[in-house]
Amino acid sequence: MLTLHLARGTISVAAHIALEETGLPHELAWLDFGRAEQTSESYARVNPKLRVPALVTPDGILTETPAILEHIASLAPEADLMPADPWAAAKAREAMAWCAATFHVAHAHKMRGARWADDPDAHEAMAAKVPETMTACASLAEEMLTITDGPWLLEAVSVADFHLHAIARWLPGDGVDLAPFSRLQSHAAAVASRPAAARALSHHG
Amino acid sequence: MLTLHLARGTISVAAHIALEETGLPHELAWLDFGRAEQTSESYARVNPKLRVPALVTPDGILTETPAILEHIASLAPEADLMPADPWAAAKAREAMAWCAATFHVAHAHKMRGARWADDPDAHEAMAAKVPETMTACASLAEEMLTITDGPWLLEAVSVADFHLHAIARWLPGDGVDLAPFSRLQSHAAAVASRPAAARALSHHG
Numbered sequence: 001m002l003t004l005h006l007a008r009g010t011i012s013v014a015a016h017i018a019l020e021e022t023g024l025p026h027e028l029a030w031l032d033f034g035r036a037e038q039t040s041e042s043y044a045r046v047n048p049k050l051r052v053p054a055l056v057t058p059d060g061i062l063t064e065t066p067a068i069l070e071h072i073a074s075l076a077p078e079a080d081l082m083p084a085d086p087w088a089a090a091k092a093r094e095a096m097a098w099c100a101a102t103f104h105v106a107h108a109h110k111m112r113g114a115r116w117a118d119d120p121d122a123h124e125a126m127a128a129k130v131p132e133t134m135t136a137c138a139s140l141a142e143e144m145l146t147i148t149d150g151p152w153l154l155e156a157v158s159v160a161d162f163h164l165h166a167i168a169r170w171l172p173g174d175g176v177d178l179a180p181f182s183r184l185q186s187h188a189a190a191v192a193s194r195p196a197a198a199r200a201l202s203h204h205g
Numbered sequence: 206m207l208t209l210h211l212a213r214g215t216i217s218v219a220a221h222i223a224l225e226e227t228g229l230p231h232e233l234a235w236l237d238f239g240r241a242e243q244t245s246e247s248y249a250r251v252n253p254k255l256r257v258p259a260l261v262t263p264d265g266i267l268t269e270t271p272a273i274l275e276h277i278a279s280l281a282p283e284a285d286l287m288p289a290d291p292w293a294a295a296k297a298r299e300a301m302a303w304c305a306a307t308f309h310v311a312h313a314h315k316m317r318g319a320r321w322a323d324d325p326d327a328h329e330a331m332a333a334k335v336p337e338t339m340t341a342c343a344s345l346a347e348e349m350l351t352i353t354d355g356p357w358l359l360e361a362v363s364v365a366d367f368h369l370h371a372i373a374r375w376l377p378g379d380g381v382d383l384a385p386f387s388r389l390q391s392h393a394a395a396v397a398s399r400p401a402a403a404r405a406l407s408h409h410g
Contacts, residue, residue: 067302
């Protein structure tokens with residue numbers, strides 16, 4: 001059995017989609033970030049980083065979205081959620097690394113400025129730049145989607161698409177106008193039209 | 206042939222170590238960040254993100270350190286730089302994702318605050334917090350190294366160790382006292398004692 005620790009509004013929707021897509025037996029352990037449940041002592045024993053997602057497996061606990069996504073894919077090879085071709089796998093990993101280290105980080109500066117500065121004025125300055133940085137990231141994601149004839153990052157759907165989509169969901173709330181980004185809109189529609197992905201998304205508002 | 210685009214003082218030393226460790230034929234294309242060569246038109250054609258490393262391969266161009274490291278390992282399976290065991294591979298990917306999205310990002314707030322705010326006072330506030338955030342990251346890395354009996358993150362050396370080491374090299378310059386972190390010190394010594402890794406490190410000062 002797998003247990004996914006997750007919270008609404010967070011990147012954990014990507015791992016949730018991956019689990020639904022694979023059909024792997026799993027349980028969901030919801031955390032309420034509004035009540036700061038991720039900082040509880042009991043959750044610190046699951047993930048000392050106090051973040052979601054965390055995946056509890058028979059082998060141990062795994063954190064970090066790119067690692068969790070690829071591990072879920074590896075547990076259900078018949079779902080074909082990571083490319084078998086080594087170069088395509090490398091490109092999937094490149095997309096996920098960028099999502100985690102650049103796109104997600106840009107978004108985090110809206111609400112999580114306290115991670116990187118103590119001065120409230122600095123938090124405001126960070127939040128003020130989020131529409132610009134997220135627009136730049138959306139523009140790069142749009143370019144990434146031109147490499148195939150769409151709708152996916154690679155020739156077929158992969159866990160990298162779930163990672164990208166989980167972050168792209170934040171764009172309107174981050175002040176980004178999606179109108180210029182038709183491929184990102186098609187990407188979102190393609191994810192949402194998959195019954196398994198839609199089942200997961202329905203829990204995340 | 207592989208060509209690694211890299212620059213001194215940057216995360217690209219990790220990919221450089223991996224290439225030396227594998228013995229794969231490669232060329233090095235050095236960029237001088239002091240002269241902002243990463244922003245040149247010619248480099249923008251290699252990597253529109255204007256970052257290093259970028260690896261030019263017969264299949265195409267690959268960016269993002271976790272993806273490049275795992276791809277180099279996959280091109281030289283005899284070097285055993287990614288674990289064959291799926292769970293160990295997942296833990297290597299977890300470490301690299303954390304290095305890229307948290308540890309490296311914490312460091313970047315010292316010199317690259319302009320990525321996330323326009324206000325110079327905010328850049329100062331970000332730089333002021335770097336010793337604290339990098340110490341917290343060093344502490345977590347030290348914990349990660351306790352899982353094995355050392356010196357590596359996993360039972361054997363992997364590309365995740367080169368990623369961790371590339372960032373840990375920045376700790377003293379970021380105002381972190383390494384004295385409490387004996388496992389990180391042993392880790393650095395273990396990397397530096399490998400002839401291939403030492404050959405790469407000798408180019409990075």
